[in-house]
Amino acid sequence: MQRNPWERRDQKYEGSRLYRWLDDRLNLEDTFLGKAFPEDRYSSFLLGEVALFTFVILAITGTFLGLLYHPSVEKVKYTGNVAQFAGQKVPAAYASVLHITYDYPFGMFIRMMHHWAAYLFISAMGLHMLRIFFTGAYRNPREPNWLIGSTLLLTGLVEAFMGYALPYDNFSATATNIGFAMTGAVPVLGPILKNLVFGGDFPGDAAAVLPRMFFLHVFLVPAVIAGLIGAHLFLLIRQKHTEDPGASRASPEAPPKEDDSVVVGIPLVPNQAAITMIVFLLVAATLSFLAALFPVQNVIATGPTNTTTTPAGVGPDWYFMWVFGFLKLMPSKVFGISSRLIGGVILPTITILLLVGWPFIDRHVGQVHYTANPLKRPKQTAVGVGAISFIIMLSVAGMNSTVADLLNTTPGAINTWLIVLTVGIPILEGLIVYYTLSSSMEKGGRPAPAGAAQTAGSDDD
Amino acid sequence: MDDSEPERTDDAQAGRQQRDEVYQPSKMTRRNAAKFLAAISGTAAIGGFAVDYLMGLSAAGSQGGTKKLGYKDIYTKGVRLVDKDGNSLKASDALAAGSGKEMDVFPEKKGGGALMVKDATTLLVRFAEGDYQAPTKTDGTVKGYVAYSKVCTHEGCLVSGRQGEDLHCPCHNTIYDPRKGAKVVSGPAPRALPQLPIGISKSDELLIATGPFTGPIGPTE
Numbered sequence: 001m002q003r004n005p006w007e008r009r010d011q012k013y014e015g016s017r018l019y020r021w022l023d024d025r026l027n028l029e030d031t032f033l034g035k036a037f038p039e040d041r042y043s044s045f046l047l048g049e050v051a052l053f054t055f056v057i058l059a060i061t062g063t064f065l066g067l068l069y070h071p072s073v074e075k076v077k078y079t080g081n082v083a084q085f086a087g088q089k090v091p092a093a094y095a096s097v098l099h100i101t102y103d104y105p106f107g108m109f110i111r112m113m114h115h116w117a118a119y120l121f122i123s124a125m126g127l128h129m130l131r132i133f134f135t136g137a138y139r140n141p142r143e144p145n146w147l148i149g150s151t152l153l154l155t156g157l158v159e160a161f162m163g164y165a166l167p168y169d170n171f172s173a174t175a176t177n178i179g180f181a182m183t184g185a186v187p188v189l190g191p192i193l194k195n196l197v198f199g200g201d202f203p204g205d206a207a208a209v210l211p212r213m214f215f216l217h218v219f220l221v222p223a224v225i226a227g228l229i230g231a232h233l234f235l236l237i238r239q240k241h242t243e244d245p246g247a248s249r250a251s252p253e254a255p256p257k258e259d260d261s262v263v264v265g266i267p268l269v270p271n272q273a274a275i276t277m278i279v280f281l282l283v284a285a286t287l288s289f290l291a292a293l294f295p296v297q298n299v300i301a302t303g304p305t306n307t308t309t310t311p312a313g314v315g316p317d318w319y320f321m322w323v324f325g326f327l328k329l330m331p332s333k334v335f336g337i338s339s340r341l342i343g344g345v346i347l348p349t350i351t352i353l354l355l356v357g358w359p360f361i362d363r364h365v366g367q368v369h370y371t372a373n374p375l376k377r378p379k380q381t382a383v384g385v386g387a388i389s390f391i392i393m394l395s396v397a398g399m400n401s402t403v404a405d406l407l408n409t410t411p412g413a414i415n416t417w418l419i420v421l422t423v424g425i426p427i428l429e430g431l432i433v434y435y436t437l438s439s440s441m442e443k444g445g446r447p448a449p450a451g452a453a454q455t456a457g458s459d460d461d
Numbered sequence: 462m463d464d465s466e467p468e469r470t471d472d473a474q475a476g477r478q479q480r481d482e483v484y485q486p487s488k489m490t491r492r493n494a495a496k497f498l499a500a501i502s503g504t505a506a507i508g509g510f511a512v513d514y515l516m517g518l519s520a521a522g523s524q525g526g527t528k529k530l531g532y533k534d535i536y537t538k539g540v541r542l543v544d545k546d547g548n549s550l551k552a553s554d555a556l557a558a559g560s561g562k563e564m565d566v567f568p569e570k571k572g573g574g575a576l577m578v579k580d581a582t583t584l585l586v587r588f589a590e591g592d593y594q595a596p597t598k599t600d601g602t603v604k605g606y607v608a609y610s611k612v613c614t615h616e617g618c619l620v621s622g623r624q625g626e627d628l629h630c631p632c633h634n635t636i637y638d639p640r641k642g643a644k645v646v647s648g649p650a651p652r653a654l655p656q657l658p659i660g661i662s663k664s665d666e667l668l669i670a671t672g673p674f675t676g677p678i679g680p681t682e
Contacts (some may be wrong), residue, residue: 174618178632181616181680195519203579307579308545308565308611310619312631327616328633330649339649340615340680401634410624411634412647 036265037272038243040371044131045241046279051124052229053283054117061114062218068104069166070096071214073206082300093168093210094304101299112291118160119296120287122319125153133358133384136372137242143359145235150356152228155221157319162217164317167297168210173305174314176202176209178327185340203307241265244371260369315399322391323348324398328411329419355387378437386430393422532610532678535568535581536657536670542566542585542608547574550585550668552604552661559589559605561626563639566608568670580678582611582619583657584628585668586639596642598675601658606668608657609643612679615650628654652676 022028038045072092078085080095080103090098100107129149132138138146165176180202184190199205199212240263248264249257255264266272302311316324323344330343337346354361362380374381396403397418400411407414541549544566556562563586567575590605597607609628611619618632627646628637635648643654655676662669 174632177618178616184680192516192519195521196515199518199521308577308582308619309621310631312622314618314631324633327649332645332649332651338651340651343649344616401631412636415647 032237033267033269035237035268035272036240036263037268037275038241038248038263038265040244041247044135046275047124047128047131049276049279050283051121051128053280054121054124054287055225055229056280057284057287058114058117058121059222061110061117062222064110065100065114066214066218068096068100068107069093069214071166071211073168073210084300085304090304091168093166094299097167097169097299108295109288109291112295113287115296116287116290116294118163119317119319120283122153122156122160125149125156129153130384130388134372134374134381135242135244136368136374136377136380138359139362139364139368139372140359141367142235142239142242145232145239146359147356148228148232148235152225152232154352154356155225155228159217159221159225160317160319162213162221165213166210166217167299168206168305169297169299169302170305170309170311171297171302171314173203173206173307174310175316175320176213178316182327182340182344185338185344187341187345203305206305240369242369242371263369313401318395321395321398322351325394325396325422327398328400329394329397329415329422375437376441378434378441381437382430382434385433386426389429390422390426393418393425397422530578530580532580532655532676533673535576535678536583536673538670538672539662540670541569541662542583542659542668542670543569543575545575545577552606552666552668555668556585556587556606558587559592561586561588563587563623563628565611566668579619580610580612584609584611584620584639584654586628588626588640592640594641596644596653597640598642598656598658601656601671601675603660603668606659607639608659608670609637609639609654610657610674610678611654613650614652614654614680615648617679620654 019028070092074092075089076092076095078088078090078095078098080086080099082098082102085095085098097111101111102108132146132149161175161179165172180194180198183194183197186193197212197216198209200208202209243260243263243265245257245260245264249255255262315321326343326347327339328343330339332339334342362383372380374384400414400418403418404411404414543549544564547569549569550566556564563584566583566585567577568581568583570576585606585608587605588607590602592605593599593602593607601607611621613620613630613632613635615630615633615635618630620628620630620635620637622629622631624636626638626640628639628643629635630637630648630650633649635650636646637643637650637654638646642656645651645653655674655678657674658671659668660671661667
């Protein structure tokens with residue numbers, strides 16, 4: 001590798017015997033420890049790290065839970081602290097979750113931490129993705145990492161679905177049931193997929209389904225996630241961060257803005273390592289706080305699974321609410337296509353394909369290494385804002401029973417309105433953003449040449 | 462391969478030609494033929510393994526557990542309707558006449574007891590005898606009782622709620638009208654709940670099925 005003229009050789013560790021010992025064997029003096037982390041004003045570059053550390057915490061807490069959980073639907077007599085179920089026969093899986101939560105020291109804390117970490121994992125990935133989207137960091141040459149990243153988000157959702165099922169309470173069994181039915185609605189491949197993923201009929205063959213979901217949740221899917229994270233980081237190191245030169249090259253010593261062949265930032269060791277440690281501790285502290293004070297998924301309230309009733313007010317966790325919206329908004333038939341196919345399969349698939357394929361929709365022929373200013377990319381920013389409000393509106397539609405209760409009416413009465421709003425609000429917001437940004441760019445007096453969105457976006461302010 | 466003009470081949474041209482032979486996949490050379498065959502056999506080996514692997518897992522899944530009951534086998538003619546504890550139901554007092562109330566019933570297993578599997582879960586509702594309109598099959602109702610499958614035809618939840626007189630599925634808010642053949646009033650479900658034709662036994666006035674469900678149970682289309 002060619003040495004850059006402004007890269008100062010770090011002699012700081014030459015006095016350390018440990019460093020020298022490692023360096024002799026691993027050639028640390030290579031560029032890796034000095035990998036540049038560009039400064040950014042909003043700390044939004046740390047969202048990916050938050051997701052990464054949350055995964056670590058999920059693995060640690062998940063190991064605790066996995067060793068104590070028992071993936072079986074066989075009825076066993078529960079003998080523990082929960083008076084409501086003491087002496088009763090409940091599914092072994094449910095009993096083991098009761099034991100973990102109420103009978104083993106620290107079990108409740110670890111389980112809540114795992115659940116909150118799952119929420120944070122999904123939301124950190126989502127926010128990280130939005131950062132990438134609005135700063136245009138998905139552009140050539142970083143499309144492969146957008147593909148890997150969006151696949152990670154989807155794999156995270158699959159992982160969450162598998163884990164949600166495991167306590168085998170009445171809510172989670174209903175969710176599994178819906179997922180099972182939705183899989184069956186996939187044309188042609190449905191029956192094979194159903195057997196492949198679930199390993200039998202649900203709830204009929206729950207005795208076979210639960211162990212399979214447990215294995216998928218604790219081994220196969222996490223292994224895929226870990227592999228994808230590895231690939232994601234490898235590409236990040238190989239391609240380097242995008243950089244906001246307005247922030248990172250403010251000092252007069254910095255290389256000129258015209259030169260985007262190098263990245264300017266603080267080195268991985270020691271500066272970024274210190275920041276990273278703070279991020280990790282903050283993530284751990286936040287999750288501990290949430291886990292200690294805000295319990296989620298109260299399996300006592302929902303009770304063990306009951307194959308003859310579905311509880312009122314049943315719904316998925318927030319990250320699947322948009323799919324629920326698609327399911328709820330569909331009338332029985334749309335142009336002769338069943339609501340199950342169009343609401344449960346076709347529309348979610350289109351949404352996912354648009355998300356994953358975005359870098360190929362917004363294609364860039366030349367390579368870009370600087371972040372874009374979202375205020376100077378009216379088209380892309382409008383699409384991003386529209387997409388966010390689309391997902392929010394779908395989630396609101398997914399909770400249409402609650403909305404109807406608030407308005408003192410029935411879900412059937414507001415569904416047409418919800419359909420109109422779910423389609424209309426994102427388009428309206430997108431148009432407002434587009435015209436506001438376009439006109440403010442013109443007023444800024446800046447000559448707007450063709451392709452301004454691509455080139456002008458790269459310099460700051 | 463084309464050597465019709467050997468005299469014009471100087472060194473540079475020969476080099477280019479050699480390179481072209483290596484890099485042009487469309488050109489029919491021995492090397493490309495070998496690559497092609499290797500690719501085919503490699504794909505066949507890996508693909509064959511992958512298909513076997515996945516189909517094995519899938520097939521094991523479908524054979525893993527209990528045999529799924531077909532909708533025609535859950536109730537047959539003469540099978541008694543029982544509550545979840547296996548008690549048979551007297552037509553006179555299972556539900557108050559004309560009340561519009563509902564309860565869960567199940568087919569009685571051979572030798573007694575309720576067959577408590579999801580697909581067999583049945584909703585028994587009692588309105589007044591004249592309340593039923595098409596598409597309810599009125600000869601499948603008796604003394605104001607009507608019975609439907611409890612499994613929602615949308616995504617397989619259980620229709621456990623009521624909204625006024627109607628039946629309400631709590632998952633995605635499908636509303637079925639029990640007095641009109643449980644047809645979909647609003648919500649996403651693609652079709653009505655299958656009806657179970659019922660009658661009463663002559664000897665002891667117990668509720669019995671007079672035939673199987675009228676259609677497939679749960680999400681099928």
